[in-house]
Structures are given as C-alpha cells and as structure tokens.
Amino acid sequence: MASHRKSRTPGPRVAGIRTPVLATAALTSVALLSQTANAAPTDDDRPSLEEVEKKVGDLYRQAESATEKYNAAKEKTAKQRKQVDTLLDDVAKRTQKLNEAREELGSFAAAQYRTGAGIPDTATFLLADTPQDIFDQSQLMDRMTGRQKVAVDDYVTQQSETMKKRQEATESLETLTESQGDLKTAKATVQKKLGDARELMAKLTAEEKARLAAIEKKKQQEAARKAAELARQQAERQKAQEEAAQQESGTSDSSESSGSATSPSTSTDSSYAAKAEKAIAFARAQIGKPYVWGATGPGSYDCSGLTQAAWKAAGVTLPRTTYDQVDAGTTVPVSQAQPGDLVFFYDDITHVGIYIGNGMMIHAPKPGAYVREESVYYDGESSIHSIVRPA
Template sequence: MASHRKSRPTGTRVAGIRTPALATAALTSVALLSQSANAAPAAPSTDGNPSLEEVEKKVDELYRQAESATEKYNAAKEKTANQRKRVDTLLDDVAERTQSLNEAREELGSFAAAQYRTGSAVPGTATFLLADSPQDYFDQDQLMGRLTGRQKAAVDDYVTQQSETMEKRREATESLETLTDTQNDLKTAKATVQKKLGTARELLSKLTAEERARLAAIEKKKQEEAARKAAELARQQAEERERQEQAAQQQEDGSSGAGSGGTGPGTGTGSSTSPSAPDASYGTKAEKALAFARAQIGKPYVWGATGPGSYDCSGLTQAAWKAAGVTLPRTTYDQVDAGTTVPLSQAQAGDLVFFYDDVTHVGIYIGNGMMIHAPKPGTYVREESVYYDGESSIHSVVRPA
C-alpha cells in the first residue's frame, strides 16, 4: 500500500528517548535526510541547493515510504511462511499418495499377469501397465467379466486414488506458483526499503555540522510542542475520568436511595461502569504488555524485526501483547482491526495508537499523552508523545483485548 499522505516535517522525534547522546545526535541527522526516489522535487534555495526545511520534508517522505514498504515486507514474509507450510504439507501428501498408488498399480499388474499366464485374457492385457487410464483398459467386457469382486474393487480403488493424487499434485503446483509470486513480492519490498534507506544515508553524508545543529534546534522546538499537546491530552483525560466517576457515584447513590439494598461498600468502581473503560482483566493484560514494552526501551529499530534484540513498530506491539497472552496479527494493517476502536480522549494504558492515513505506524499508549514505540530505522525503542509527528498524523486508537 503506497503512502498517500502529504509530506510532514518531523525531524528525529527524540522526545523522551533513552539512548546515548551520540546516538541521539546521529538520529537527529538521519531523520531529516531521506528523499523518495520518485517524490516531486522541492523548489531549491537561492544558491541552487535545497534549504534545510526542504531537506527535512524530503527526509520525512522517504521514511514514511520506507515504513510502508516495511509493512508490505512483513505481510509478504508472513504470507510466504504460511504458504511454505502449505506447500510442504501438500508435497508430503502427494508423496504418500504416490507410494500408495504405486502399490495399488503393482497389485493390478499382478492381476493382469496372472490372467495372461492362465490364458483367461488376450495378450493385450500386458499393456495395462502402460495405459494412461486403467479404468479404460479394465472396462473392456472381455477382461472385466473375468475379474473377481476383490479385483474389481482394487480397480475402483486405484482409479479413485489416481484421481485424488492428480488433484493434490495440481494443488501443490499452484501453491508453488503462488509461493514464488509472494517471494518475489518479498524481494521487491525488501529492495524498496533498502533503496530508500540508502538514499537517506547518502543525504546524511552531505549535511554540515552547522546544518545538523540547526536541525536539532528545529527538532527541539517540535518536541516541546508535542510535549505541550501531550500534557493537554492528559488533562482532558483526567477530566473525563472524573466525570465518569461522578456519574457512577450518582448512579450508585440513586440506587441506594431507592432502597435497592444489597450494594455493599466498593460496589461502585467509577470508570468500570463506562463503556469506554476496560474491565479488570484488560488492565491486568495491559500491565503485562507495558512491562514488556518498557523492558525493550533502548533496543534498536530494525525493519522486519520481531525481537528479542530489535524491533520494528508492529513487531514491538505484537511481542508486547503476546507477553500478555494476546495474539496480534503481524502488520499494522491487520492490527488496526484487531480490537475495539476508542476515542483518543478515552485512551487507556495498553491501547494501540495508529498513525497516518495508510496506517503504517503503531505505538503502545502508556497514559498522559505518551506512548512507547519503535519509531523508524536508525532509532531506538523509546517513550514519546503521541503528537510526535503532529496531531493530524494520528489515525486511530484500538483496544486489542
């Protein structure tokens, strides 16, 4: 799925990063140096070279496209693995059926040979072993009339086995062709990612120290704005929880005043009565998922990786929720449908936050407008504001369990 979003200047998105200072400086440069091979060129500056802002936009577009290609790679890799299993199963089945078919063929051959020796059939009986269709041969009245019931049953069984074996061979052939196509898709996606990241490295080598410092200053300003928005979201969520708790308390007081009785202390749990609030079991699972995600902070982003030493964005979320006993699909495209969509204002710790129109990035919400995610190549798993790439980049929030 090709990205169809407009380019957004994002810089390196290092707010909340827990990585060495040198790595952070390098990441700041890398995040600003990508360019799509087919992206429309930006207007050059007066000296004929792209301005810092123009480079930043080109870099952002490249990383978005690389991220999209990574998810395509993940999907093709998973599909390849599943198809390979199917092909292996079919080939094993065909081998077993072929062995059984050969044994049945030998038995029928012995029938024909015995009839030839006793003179009960014409010498042409020997051609059975070379016939394309044993049924056509045995359908001849002069031979079928002389077969015993057991021999006729053997003929019928052989014909059935032959038909089933041919069908399985056809399925195996088609599956092999599909596997080849998927492997080609896998190679294409891999080449696309590598090409775009190679372009980023090439652009990185052209930045001067002064330009890197200027870009770092631009990025710092963006981080501050992202942090401000995260704090505002945290305030809104706190107000929402308070309203829910007050509504739950009023409902409990009303029930008690009506003489409902039987409602002992602690029966009203506040947010648990809200349709947007997760139940206790979700909270327990979310805690396990978040504990796992926090333990991965500082590990490098590697496209296509699912751990334990490195991750891409969907590989991290899949592994985190697997640690909580919940199985998520491999790609962002599928993970976004693996749960209940909730408003960002009602996001709970453990929810998945998806980004961009083509749903090519995902992080795990930890509360207070923050998340843990594996941002992009050249970076590390880190905590960061959900507004790290601007408010418009947020696609949806999904509660996976």
C-alpha cells in the same frame, strides 16, 4: 590593373579553416553554457534545511510503508511455503500408495494372462491409461473377484485424487514464487529509501545538523505540551466519570437493599487493564533496543513487531502488520485512549505505538532509532490515524 574588391577581414582559423566571427561567438557561448552547467551548485541551488528535513521524513515513512508490505509478503510467503510442503508431502504419500496399488493390479493382469483370459501382459497393462480401461476393453470385469474390483475402483480413485493434489501443489508453487518476488521487491524498496535518506543527511554541514537538531527539539517540546494537555483532559474526564459513578451508586444503595456493586462495564475495564499492564510492562522492558525493519524481537523490533510482541506477552494474539492490527479491536476516540491501546499513524497506517497514558506511548520509531517512550504527537496532531483497543 589593381583590383577594387574589398579585402575580407581575416577571421581566426581552426585547423587551417577560416572560422567566421559569428560562429566563433556561438562557440564561445556554448562553452560558457557548458561551464555553467558543470559548475558546482551555488547556495541558492541547494534545498533549504526545512526541505531536507521534510524529504528525509518522507523517505523514512516510505521506508516504513515498504517495511509493512515486506512484513505482509514475508508472512504470506511463510504460509504458502508451509502449504506447499504439506501438499508435496501428501502427493509423495499418495504416489507411493498409487504405485503399490498399480503393482497389485499388475499381479491381477498377470494372473489373468496365465489363465488364458486374453489379458495382455503386465507391461502392456501398466502402460494403459487406467487399469479400468484394460478390464473394460477385455470385458473381464464380470470375471474378476470382488477384491479385484475393489482394487481397480480404489486405484482409479487414488489416481484422480493424486492428480488433483499435484495440480494444487503446482499452483501453490507458482503463488509462492510470486510472493517471493513481492518480498524481494519490498526489501529493495526499503533499502533504497533508507539509502536515500542517509545520503541526504550525509550532505548536511555540521552547522546544518545543529540547526536540524534545534528544529527537532522544538518539535519535541510542542509534542510534550500537547501530550500534557491530553493528559489533563483525560484526567478531568476520569474524575467526572468517577463522580457520576459515585452518585449513581448512592442512588442505587438507597433504593436497593442488596445486589452487586460492580457493573459489567467495570468488570470489562478491569480485565482489559490487567492485560494492558502486562503488554506495557513488556514494551517498557524493550526500551533502548534498536529499530530494525522486519524484526519481531527479542533483540530488535520494527513498530508492528513491538506491539505484536507486547500484546502476545499479555496473552493476546495480534496480526503481524499495521494494516491488519488496525482492524484487530475496537476504535475509540483519542480523548478516551487507555493504557494498552494501539495508536496508529498516517493515512496509510504505516506506524503504530502502544499507549501508556498521559499522552505518551512506547514505540519503535524508525531506522537508526531505538525503542523509546514518546508523545503520541511526536509527528504532529494530524499524523494520528486512530486509536484501537485490541482486547
């Protein structure tokens, strides 16, 4: 008798197993999705040139921020290492004196033992917590000579001070180790940010690099325009001040028969200008030298290393980092900036240059660049944080 059951539609077999049509479709979809995920990104997936430019700029600024943290950690580490060396040297000298005093007290104990005073032998004496304990327990302090009593008191004092110095040295070593860790972390951060920036730039095509150069040129032109405008405003302000001074001088001459014509403020400005001239001359002599993070010259500089060296040439000592340099003088408005003033950038104060007048400055810009003269608006007007007069 023939069977009335419908025959099943044969499906594909995988390794001898019949696979349902629905499962086959699912496998095909997964395969297509996998191919899509592994496929090279299309032009639509790539970041725009403007996005790349912003990202690279951000990375460089982050690297500069890490550089200033590196500079601070390096300076702190150097100071702490010097402190530790001083403490260890002091401990070594104190220990030597302590050993000499201990030997002297040992001779006292041996002498007392030989006279039958009941003092234990020298070895027992030296193993005691303090020489004072031995003499107290033996009730021999009243039998000791004045010289011996002084020696015991001196030993106890030296022992206490030596232990204190040893503790200070231990704590300083721990702090030094922590600072060295911070230094290592900051260094790794700088290298990572710079590596990421270089990697992004390396992915650009020749055409994109050309477009990026055009964008940069346009930014420089705008920065130069703003610098010229600032120079014009400053010139007008200077002229107005000179005219006011002349009028004041004329009034003074008509009402006074004698007296000095130089005001304290004029004398101060003159003194600052002389120092600023030396600082600028030094900075200008460094133009063309490479930016190297953490460098303070003479062959290369980072931003704060350059400003520190420039003002040192003028006889003024500035702190090492931008974070400290910004507090090393008097803040003035941008419109009143004078040659020699320090120009700080960004909200986190991670960049600095030295103002040379006419809206221009000399600075060490970033890794891969060289010390150069540039508009203070090189990265836009909003990037300027403050102007500081350091002397």
